[in-house]
Amino acid sequence: MVEYNDIIFEISRPGRIGSSLPESDVNKIDLKDKLPMHLIRDIPAELPEVSELQLVRHYTALSNKNYGIDNGFYPLGSCTMKYNPKINEDVARFDGFSRIHPYQPAETVQGALKLLYELQEDLAVITGMDAVTLQPSAGAQGEWTGLMMVKNYHEQKGETRTKVLVPDTAHGTNPASASVAGYKTVTIPSNEYGLVDLEELKKHMDNDTAALMLTNPNTLGLFEKEIVEISKVVHESGGLLYYDGANANAILGKTTPGKMGFDIVHLNLHKTFTTPHGGGGPGAGPVGVKSKLIPYLPVPHIEKDKDHYVLNYNQPLSIGRVKGYYGNFGILVRAYTYIRTMGPEGLRQVSESAVLHANYLRKRLEPYFEAPYSQICKHEFVLSGSRQKKLGVRTLDMAKRLLDFGYHPPTIYFPLNVEECLMIEPTETESKETLDTFADTMIQIAKEVEENPGVVLEAPHTTIIGRLDEVQAARQPILRYTKEEEAVRENEVVT
Numbered sequence: 455m456v457e458y459n460d461i462i463f464e465i466s467r468p469g470r471i472g473s474s475l476p477e478s479d480v481n482k483i484d485l486k487d488k489l490p491m492h493l494i495r496d497i498p499a500e501l502p503e504v505s506e507l508q509l510v511r512h513y514t515a516l517s518n519k520n521y522g523i524d525n526g527f528y529p530l531g532s533c534t535m536k537y538n539p540k541i542n543e544d545v546a547r548f549d550g551f552s553r554i555h556p557y558q559p560a561e562t563v564q565g566a567l568k569l570l571y572e573l574q575e576d577l578a579v580i581t582g583m584d585a586v587t588l589q590p591s592a593g594a595q596g597e598w599t600g601l602m603m604v605k606n607y608h609e610q611k612g613e614t615r616t617k618v619l620v621p622d623t624a625h626g627t628n629p630a631s632a633s634v635a636g637y638k639t640v641t642i643p644s645n646e647y648g649l650v651d652l653e654e655l656k657k658h659m660d661n662d663t664a665a666l667m668l669t670n671p672n673t674l675g676l677f678e679k680e681i682v683e684i685s686k687v688v689h690e691s692g693g694l695l696y697y698d699g700a701n702a703n704a705i706l707g708k709t710t711p712g713k714m715g716f717d718i719v720h721l722n723l724h725k726t727f728t729t730p731h732g733g734g735g736p737g738a739g740p741v742g743v744k745s746k747l748i749p750y751l752p753v754p755h756i757e758k759d760k761d762h763y764v765l766n767y768n769q770p771l772s773i774g775r776v777k778g779y780y781g782n783f784g785i786l787v788r789a790y791t792y793i794r795t796m797g798p799e800g801l802r803q804v805s806e807s808a809v810l811h812a813n814y815l816r817k818r819l820e821p822y823f824e825a826p827y828s829q830i831c832k833h834e835f836v837l838s839g840s841r842q843k844k845l846g847v848r849t850l851d852m853a854k855r856l857l858d859f860g861y862h863p864p865t866i867y868f869p870l871n872v873e874e875c876l877m878i879e880p881t882e883t884e885s886k887e888t889l890d891t892f893a894d895t896m897i898q899i900a901k902e903v904e905e906n907p908g909v910v911l912e913a914p915h916t917t918i919i920g921r922l923d924e925v926q927a928a929r930q931p932i933l934r935y936t937k938e939e940e941a942v943r944e945n946e947v948v949t
């Protein structure tokens with residue numbers, strides 16, 4: 455049987471055609487006046503010559519090698535890989551949403567603007583904020599947008615503050631965004647319970663500190679119980695409190711960052727609100743703010759004027775536009791569809807199930823792995839592979855072994871303050887049977903580490919590619935088709 459793998463160049467036969475394009479109407483002579491000579495091709499590109507069926511099989515084979523939430527369980531912590539309901543796709547494809555143009559006058563796209571306006575309102579309620587912008591296209595861009603508002607807010611008061619505080623369990627985008635926004639970042643160590651050390655915070659909170667960025671529940675899955683006190687400390691010295699709400703799965707309908715004392719929040723619609731993610735997007739990272747920051751929101755802001763929806767550009771203190779047009783509109787339609795299909799009670803159930811699932815899995819796995827913070831968790835929890843490391847098997851090896859059983863492994867080696875960390879987020883959309891089968895597999899791997907470590911150390915055994923030389927894959931990737939023997943030769947030159 456012919457294998458439709460990555461051999462499309464090898465099944466190519468001269469003259470075989472899989473497409474019928476109309477005759478080109480570009481005049482080659484003309485082109486020569488308009489483009490530099492060296493950019494014009496003399497010889498046609500060497501593309502594979504295959505039939506339409508061969509091409510379809512090629513891409514289907516490639517898609518089968520991919521792994522996504524529609525393939526299987528994906529407990530990647532701090533990523534909320536939950537099911538993307540297909541009704542979201544149906545709605546995003548409505549002609550009235552998919553066939554409009556961002557340059558159309560606002561009067562002709564009132565339905566789209568109404569959806570955006572109502573989404574802003576819904577997210578404001580969900581986060582306990584006073585206003586929301588939908589423009590940022592990712593969590594990280596939301597963070598940067600929020601911090602630019604912080605900066606303008608302080609500057610408007612005649613203050614220049616240079617530092618942003620970030621706990622050591624924070625997502626890597628927090629210090630990165632702070633630094634892109636022009637701040638120095640200061641790391642606040644966690645205490646023995648995995649929470650912000652209040653005494654350390656007090657030491658660093660001064661007139662030079664613009665904001666504290668906090669994730670609550672944090673990336674260990676633990677709720678910052680002292681949040682009210684933390685908020686007091688930050689605000690007393692004139693700082694603002696930033697909420698990283700990328701993973702809001704534990705708080706929906708239960709509490710809000712607004713109630714906890716936060717001034718700014720970003721959400722990841724591509725995590726909590728079921729729009730697809732991975733592979734670079736598109737995503738959406740809306741930002742909500744308390745009223746004192748409304749003047750700094752990006753323009754245009756979508757507002758309601760009687761029964762009419764308008765794009766308001768008239769905000770003199772705005773940080774400006776952060777993304778073209780209205781943001782990633784199709785993603786916003788999906789998130790709106792999700793929120794409206796779930797309703798307030800449905801969203802509350804999401805959080806209850808997400809927390810229940812995480813605690814169920816935690817309890818099943820804790821006898822077999824070290825549990826540095828063994829207590830009730832929120833939507834995710836961490837384990838440590840330190841017990842297995844003593845037997846010569848690392849967390850990386852166990853993650854590779856999970857691939858043999860058809861799972862996407864959990865997040866590993868993050869947060870950084872847990873040795874040999876495994877960070878597991880099961881999400882609410884999985885069945886008890888899936889959680890049990892995954893737990894059985896993890897327990898089996900823990901037993902293999904004791905009885906037959908070789909099988910774990912040499913994993914994966916069933917994937918198309920085994921272990922990569924990750925350094926070489928990053929530094930010398932082979933990104934174009936190369937015949938096998940040439941690929942080997944290229945690698946020899948490198949090593």
Ligand SMILES: *Cc1c(COP(=O)(O)O)cnc(C)c1O
Nearest residue numbers: 532533592593594625627698700
């Ligand atoms: C995913 C994540 C981010 C970054 O979001 P992107 O959309 O990937 O930029 C920030 N903080 C936390 C806690 C996250 O989990």
